Amino acid sequence: MATDIAAPGVDTGGTPEPPSEARTRRWWRRSGLPAAVVGAVVGYLIGTYLGTWVGQDNQQVQGMGHNDFAVTLGYLGGTVGWLAGMGALTYPVQKMLGHQPAAEHEHERSLGRYFRYTLDHKVVGVQYLVAMISYFLVGGLFALAVRTELLSPTRHLFPPGKYLEIVGEHGTLMMMMMTSAILGPFGNYFVPLMIGSRRMAFPRLEALSFWLTPAAFLVLLSGLLIGGFPAGWTGYAPLSIQATQGQDAYLVAFGLMAISMIVGGFNIVVTVINYRAPGMTWTRIPLFTWSMLVTGMLMSLAAPVLVLGCYLSLMDRTVQTALFDVEHGGSPYLWENVFWFFGHPEVYILALPGFGIAAELLPVFTRKPAFGYRIVVAGMVGVGLLSFFVWQHHLFVSGINSDMRPVVMLTTEMISIPTGFIFLAAIGTLWRARIRLTVPMLFILGGLFNFLIGGISGVFLSDVPTDAVAHGSFFVMSHFHYTIMGGYMFFFFAGLYYWLPKMTGRMLNKRLGQVHFWTLFVFFNSTFLPLFAIGELGMPRRVFEYADSLQALNMWVSISAYLIGVSMLIFVYNFLKSTVIDPPSPLPANPWGSRGLEWFTSTPPAADNFERIPTVVSGPYEYGTGAGPMAVFRDEDLMQPEGVS
Amino acid sequence: MADTVAGATAPGPLDNDTHNHEIERAAVRGAYWTGSRLFVALSAMLFASGAFAYFYLHGLDSQGMWRTDGQQPSDYVSIPVLFLTLAGAALFWWYTRLLLHGKVESSDWLVATGVAAAAFLCAGVIQLVGMTRTGFYPGSSGYASTYVAIMPVFAVYCLGAAYWLETLFARALRVRSVLSDEQPERDSLERTMFLGSAVGAKAFVVFVALVSVLVFVLFSVLS
Numbered sequence: 085m086a087t088d089i090a091a092p093g094v095d096t097g098g099t100p101e102p103p104s105e106a107r108t109r110r111w112w113r114r115s116g117l118p119a120a121v122v123g124a125v126v127g128y129l130i131g132t133y134l135g136t137w138v139g140q141d142n143q144q145v146q147g148m149g150h151n152d153f154a155v156t157l158g159y160l161g162g163t164v165g166w167l168a169g170m171g172a173l174t175y176p177v178q179k180m181l182g183h184q185p186a187a188e189h190e191h192e193r194s195l196g197r198y199f200r201y202t203l204d205h206k207v208v209g210v211q212y213l214v215a216m217i218s219y220f221l222v223g224g225l226f227a228l229a230v231r232t233e234l235l236s237p238t239r240h241l242f243p244p245g246k247y248l249e250i251v252g253e254h255g256t257l258m259m260m261m262m263t264s265a266i267l268g269p270f271g272n273y274f275v276p277l278m279i280g281s282r283r284m285a286f287p288r289l290e291a292l293s294f295w296l297t298p299a300a301f302l303v304l305l306s307g308l309l310i311g312g313f314p315a316g317w318t319g320y321a322p323l324s325i326q327a328t329q330g331q332d333a334y335l336v337a338f339g340l341m342a343i344s345m346i347v348g349g350f351n352i353v354v355t356v357i358n359y360r361a362p363g364m365t366w367t368r369i370p371l372f373t374w375s376m377l378v379t380g381m382l383m384s385l386a387a388p389v390l391v392l393g394c395y396l397s398l399m400d401r402t403v404q405t406a407l408f409d410v411e412h413g414g415s416p417y418l419w420e421n422v423f424w425f426f427g428h429p430e431v432y433i434l435a436l437p438g439f440g441i442a443a444e445l446l447p448v449f450t451r452k453p454a455f456g457y458r459i460v461v462a463g464m465v466g467v468g469l470l471s472f473f474v475w476q477h478h479l480f481v482s483g484i485n486s487d488m489r490p491v492v493m494l495t496t497e498m499i500s501i502p503t504g505f506i507f508l509a510a511i512g513t514l515w516r517a518r519i520r521l522t523v524p525m526l527f528i529l530g531g532l533f534n535f536l537i538g539g540i541s542g543v544f545l546s547d548v549p550t551d552a553v554a555h556g557s558f559f560v561m562s563h564f565h566y567t568i569m570g571g572y573m574f575f576f577f578a579g580l581y582y583w584l585p586k587m588t589g590r591m592l593n594k595r596l597g598q599v600h601f602w603t604l605f606v607f608f609n610s611t612f613l614p615l616f617a618i619g620e621l622g623m624p625r626r627v628f629e630y631a632d633s634l635q636a637l638n639m640w641v642s643i644s645a646y647l648i649g650v651s652m653l654i655f656v657y658n659f660l661k662s663t664v665i666d667p668p669s670p671l672p673a674n675p676w677g678s679r680g681l682e683w684f685t686s687t688p689p690a691a692d693n694f695e696r697i698p699t700v701v702s703g704p705y706e707y708g709t710g711a712g713p714m715a716v717f718r719d720e721d722l723m724q725p726e727g728v729s
Numbered sequence: 730m731a732d733t734v735a736g737a738t739a740p741g742p743l744d745n746d747t748h749n750h751e752i753e754r755a756a757v758r759g760a761y762w763t764g765s766r767l768f769v770a771l772s773a774m775l776f777a778s779g780a781f782a783y784f785y786l787h788g789l790d791s792q793g794m795w796r797t798d799g800q801q802p803s804d805y806v807s808i809p810v811l812f813l814t815l816a817g818a819a820l821f822w823w824y825t826r827l828l829l830h831g832k833v834e835s836s837d838w839l840v841a842t843g844v845a846a847a848a849f850l851c852a853g854v855i856q857l858v859g860m861t862r863t864g865f866y867p868g869s870s871g872y873a874s875t876y877v878a879i880m881p882v883f884a885v886y887c888l889g890a891a892y893w894l895e896t897l898f899a900r901a902l903r904v905r906s907v908l909s910d911e912q913p914e915r916d917s918l919e920r921t922m923f924l925g926s927a928v929g930a931k932a933f934v935v936f937v938a939l940v941s942v943l944v945f946v947l948f949s950v951l952s
Contacts, residue, residue, distance in 0.1 A: 180892070182899030184919065282749065285760040350767055358759035362752065384767060388775040392882075396782065399867075399878045406794075406868035407782065407878060413794030413871030418785055422778055696745040697752050 115171030117199040124299075127165020132158035152401045155310065155329045159336040163299045170295050171201040175288055201295060203287035206689060208294050209273025210587060213580075215294070216268055217659075219261040219301055220573075221652065226254035228649055231642040237630045247628045249312025249330070256304060256317040256334060258568075260341045261297065263383070263430060264348060265572070266437035268294065270579050271352055271376045273587060277682035278370045280361025280700060280715065282692045285354040293348035300340040307333030316626060318423060321408035321416035325400050332401065339394035342387040342426070345433070349383025352376050361681075361715070363700035370680060370704045371454060374461050375440020378468040382429045382436070386472070390426035393419060420482060424475035432471040434568050436464055438535075438575030439506050442528050445582055446513040447705040448678045449525040454705040455512030459505045466502030474499060480548055481555045489548045496546035503539060507532070522676070523597035527578035530605045534570025538563055541616065559619025562612045570608060577601075577655070585675050589687045590667045596658035603651035610644035679704050679714050754921050761925030768929075769936045772886070776940055779879040783947055786871035796872035799865075802880075806859030807949045810852045811941050814887060817848030818938035821894060825931045828908070829924065835908035839901055845934070846894035852941070853887035856880060876948050883944050890937045893930045897923070 135154030139145040145153065167173060178185055197207050198214075229250050233241045242250065272294075276284055284290050307313055311328035315321075319338070324331050356369070356377045369377075397419065399405045406412030408419050439460075447454045454460065476484055476492040484492075510532060519525065541563040544550045554560055577600075585591045614637050621637075623630050630638065662668065674683040681704070685693055698715035706714075787795055824841035827833035860880060867877040900923060901907055906914040907923035914920055 176892075179896040180899060182896075182901075182903035184900060184904075184922065281756075282753070285756070285764065346771060350764070350771065353767060354760050354764045357763050358756045384771045385774050388771045389778045392775050392778040392782075395882070396878055399874075403877060404866075404868045405874035405877050406871070407786070407874045409868065410791045411794075412868050412874070413786060413791050413796075414874060415786060415789050415791055417789075418782055421785065422782070425778070697749050 115169060115174065115201060116196075117170075119171075120166045120169030120295075123165035123167075123169030124162045125165070127168070128158045128162035130165075131156075131161020134161070150329050152329060152332050152398075155332040156336060156398055156402055159303050159333065163296075163303070163336075163340060166299050167292070167295060170291075172288070172292055172295065201288075201291045203291065204691060205272050205276055205284045205287065205290060206587070208290050209269050209271075211294050212264065212268030212272060212297075213587070215297055215301075216261070216265045219257060219297075220265065221656070222301075222305075223254055223257035223261070224649065224652060226250050226257065228645060230254060231645040233628055234630070234638050235642050237632050237635050237638070240628065242628070244628060245312070245314065248314050248316070248626060249308060251626055252313050252316045252334070253304070253308060256313075256338065257301075259317050259430070260304070260338055261301060262568075262572070263341070263345055263433050264293075264297065265576055266441065266579065267348060267352065267376060267379055267383070268297075270372070270441070270583060271379075271437070272348070274583065274682050275352060275355060275373055275376050276359065277685060277689060277693055278373050278680060278704075279356060279359060279364050280681055280694065280698045281355065281359035282694055282697060283359070284351055285359060286351050289347045289351050293344045293351065296340050296344035296347070300337045300344065303333050303340065304337035307331075307337070318427070319397065319419070320423075321397065321400075321419040322410075324397055324419070325408055332398065335394045335398050335401075339391055339398075342390040342394065345383040345387040346391070349380035349387070352380035353384060356380075361697050361700055363715070365700075367457070368700055368703045371443035371457070371460055371464075372440040374464055375436045375443070378464045379433055379436045379440075382433050382468050382471065386426045386429035386433070389422055393422035393426065396422070417479070417483065420479055421475070424478040425472075427478065428475040429468075429471040431564075431567070432467050434572045435503075435535075436467060438531065438572040439464065441575040441579040441582075442510055442531060443506065443513075444680075445524055445528055445578055446510055447707055448582075448676050448680075449520045449522060449528070450513055450517030451520075451707045452513060452517050453703075453707055453709060454509070455515070456505070456509035457703075457705065460509045463502040463505030463509070466505070467499060470495060470499045470502065474546075477546055477551070480551045493546055493548050497543065500539065500543055500546075507536070507539070522581075523592070523594060523601060524578040524582040524676075526598065526601045526605075527574050527581065530601060531571050531574030531578065534566050534574060534605075534608065537613075538566030538568075538570055541566065554619060556624050557619035558615045558623050558625060561625050562615035562619060565612050565615075570612070574604075577604075582676065583682075584663075585671050586682060586687055586689070588663055589670060590663050591671055591675060592662045593658050593668075596654060596661075600651055600655045600658060603654065604648065607644045607647040607651060611641050611648060614641050679706065681715055684715060750918070754916075754918055757918065758921050758925050761922070761929045765929030765932045769932055772936060772940075775882070776879075776943065779875070779882065780943065780947065783875045783879070786875060789871075791871065794870050797865075797870050800870060800872055802863060802876060802948055803859060804949070806855060806862075807945055810856050810859075810887075811945045813848040813852040813855070814890075814938045814941035817845040817852070817890070817894075818934040820848070821845035821934050822931050825927050828927070831910045835901070835905065838908065839898060842894055842898045842901070846891045846898055849887050849891035849894065849934070849937070853884045853891060856884035856887065860884070872948075879944065880948075883940060886937050886940065890930075890934050893926075893933060897927055897930060 132154045135157035136151060138157075139151035139153040142153075145151050164173075175185060197204070198211055202208060202211075229242075230247075233247055233250075240247075272284070272290055276282070307330040310333065311330040313319070313324070313331045313334040314327050315324040315331065315334070319331070319334055324334075356373060360369070396405075396407050400407050400409065400414075406414040408414050408416050410416065443454060443460050474492065474496045476488060477496045480489060480492075541559070545554060545560060545563055581592055581597055618634055618637050618641070621631075621634060623634055671687070673687055676683075681698065681700070682689075684698065694717075696717050698717050700715045702711045702714050704714055789795075820841050824833055824838050828835075828838045860877070863873075863877065865873045867873055904919065906917075907920050909915070909920070
């Protein structure tokens with residue numbers, strides 16, 4: 085993996101390099117989206133043919149009535165074909181032949197670069213942004229389908245199996261794809277800019293991390309066409325082993341997304357450690373970058389466990405191993421342990437980037453230095469470390485050794501301490517500040533409010549007696565929606581409203597942004613607050629019939645959920661109007677008056693970010709302290725972004 | 730790391746290209762070092778999960794089906810694989826160490842790397858072929874299941890090590906200056922990248938060798 089690098093200006097030893105040949109090919113012979121689609125279809129057909137051939141003489145396959153070899157190899161073949169068509173395999177093959185292609189300086193500004201395997205981290209960031217919003221909206225549509233079904237306790241829109249498929253698709257799409265909702269667009273786009281680098285450490289890996297996500301998304305959606313996956317987003321055995329072929333889609337998609345996470349997180353970690361500009365000491369690194377570093381580390385170390393889990397499950401379904409089959413020496417608890425060893429760090433993979441955005445933006449809109457910078461960093465690192473020691477609280481009611489429960493309860497409750505560091509530091513920054521209530525700031529404040537509710541309800545759930553009652557109920561569902569949608573997605577929108585001007589040179593409409601925030605904030609709480617009560621009143625998750633007495637509350641929740649959908653439409657309208665349909669006039673270079681290094685570049689930034697790598701001379705949050713600009717580009721050319729005070 | 734590189738504290742006299750080049754050269758060197766170590770760490774998590782599955786099912790012994798009589802991978806597979814990975818890793822590690830200290834002829838390093846790549850390739854192929862002749866059904870026990878599941882992953886890592894070494898071998902053959910210890914090649918970005926990759930590969934092949942010891946102990950020594 086570490087061989088995948090090419091730096092600008094590499095001496096290639098005088099050998100002719102294939103990329104220049106590629107540019108002269110006709111469009112239909114070039115790597116890119118059309119070739120990727122063709123490659124995916126061809127790869128899928130080859131994989132399916134191979135799988136059919138392997139499975140046709142297999143007695144177990146014939147006995148089961150469905151050939152999981154064919155489905156799995158079809159998906160994997162399709163993914164390889166997709167990546168080959170995008171051009172992802174060109175470089176590894178060239179390496180085998182002894183070439184070291186130079187990273188091309190991508191000065192192309194056409195729309196086409198967003199549909200290619202690009203080495204420009206900013207293009208990858210935009211690709212991620214559009215893709216993640218699309219995945220989120222599709223996942224949201226599944227949520228609305230779920231809420232539509234729950235309008236009535238007895239009259240049904242879907243049969244029970246289909247309802248479970250839809251719940252599973254919603255949960256998996258959100259928990260799987262959204263892991264990269266902040267690290268993908270904002271991490272890839274802004275981390276190099278924030279640390280004063282001209283590039284990412286491994287640009288091809290970065291592109292790979294993105295182009296795996298459409299493959300994972302399509303594979304997951306295709307599961308609906310072949311029976312869905314009844315085991316939900318957690319994929320518990322033995323149901324996952326007994327399920328029909330839709331389960332293969334879940335396992336392949338989650339595995340692909342886990343690889344994407346590993347690759348993306350790996351790249352961020354290596355970049356932050358090695359590509360910092362001179363003077364960018366550890367205590368000057370922006371807090372958002374710190375959150376990306378810790379998240380990248382969590383992704384790199386937790387996601388391999390998920391990869392192995394998905395692989396083991398596929399082996400049970402295809403090769404007929406018995407890892408999760410208790411009758412033949414396996415155990416379904418093995419899956420629970422492996423899955424949650426990834427699954428709980430994943431919660432912090434989702435939470436930490438949001439904290440990072442909040443910590444980054446608060447000083448900008450309070451015009452104060454970040455309160456407790458080192459405490460926030462310690463909190464992020466502490467959360468990251470502890471997240472590996474809490475996974476067994478998901479097994480409290482699944483037969484965990486009772487002597488282990490207090491230990492895991494303690495570690496789980498302990499994680500609220502570093503989380504509290506971060507939260508209290510945010511409050512400290514707000515304290516006695518001149519708060520600017522811009523749209524990003526509204527989303528930060530809304531996110532902090534929501535996360536507080538989500539965090540406190542989580543403390544209850546870490547407690548064994550409470551969890552024994554609330555486990556599997558809508559109370560738990562409401563809790564994690566408060567932390568992930570109420571926290572993470574609100575912070576995502578804060579980041580989007582804040583950084584989009586740098587990414588596109590266009591500011592989203594302020595009035596529509598305010599309407600988006602207030603409708604989302606009100607209807608989000610109106611949707612999920614009653615679900616705590618519904619859960620406490622005994623309504624379990626994933627069951628589509630419920631007590632008549634809960635219908636009024638459920639109708640309220642469903643109608644509120646539709647209104648969240650309306651709020652999202654307002655956002656989509658604003659996004660398209662402000663960036664494509666009717667973009668406003670050009671903005672000042674630094675519309676928020678931020679000290680951050682990312683605002684020192686042109687808008688949108690040039691291909692190599694900085695003509696000259698800057699030297700950092702002060703911290704990013706020295707607002708109101710009289711400190712000079714954060715960086716200089718040469719001694720005689722002190723440079724300060726416009727509007728900084 | 731980057732804040733200590735040459736030229737960082739006094740950028741004024743340097744033109745932009747030289748200034749950027751000096752910083753990025755140090756960054757590239759560091760990226761290979763950090764990247765290879767992180768890759769080893771995440772791979773360790775992958776195999777640790779496999780080891781967890783092994784010990785978890787071994788400890789549970791569900792239905793007394795951890796391992797049935799006679800389930801043992803062939804020594805004709807496991808011992809050659811162990812030998813090849815250890816020998817390949819030792820060879821590459823030693824000659825790359827000499828290369829970094831300027832104590833070896835470039836042709837010697839090329840031969841050692843080529844042999845090491847071949848050793849890892851053979852180990853991966855032998856392991857994969859051996860999987861078709863285990864003599865037990867994949868789902869016949871917990872032991873059989875973990876063996877059939879984990880060993881292909883190990884084989885892929887052997888092939889990955891062979892690939893990495895082959896890329897170094899091919900690059901050094903194509904551009905011999907990357908092995909040169911003389912100026913101006915010595916400070917070129919090309920050589921920095923090559924040596925960074927070699928140092929990364931050194932860590933990786935040692936890791937694969939350690940994994941080969943682990944799987945040998947788990948599946949062929951422990952009962």
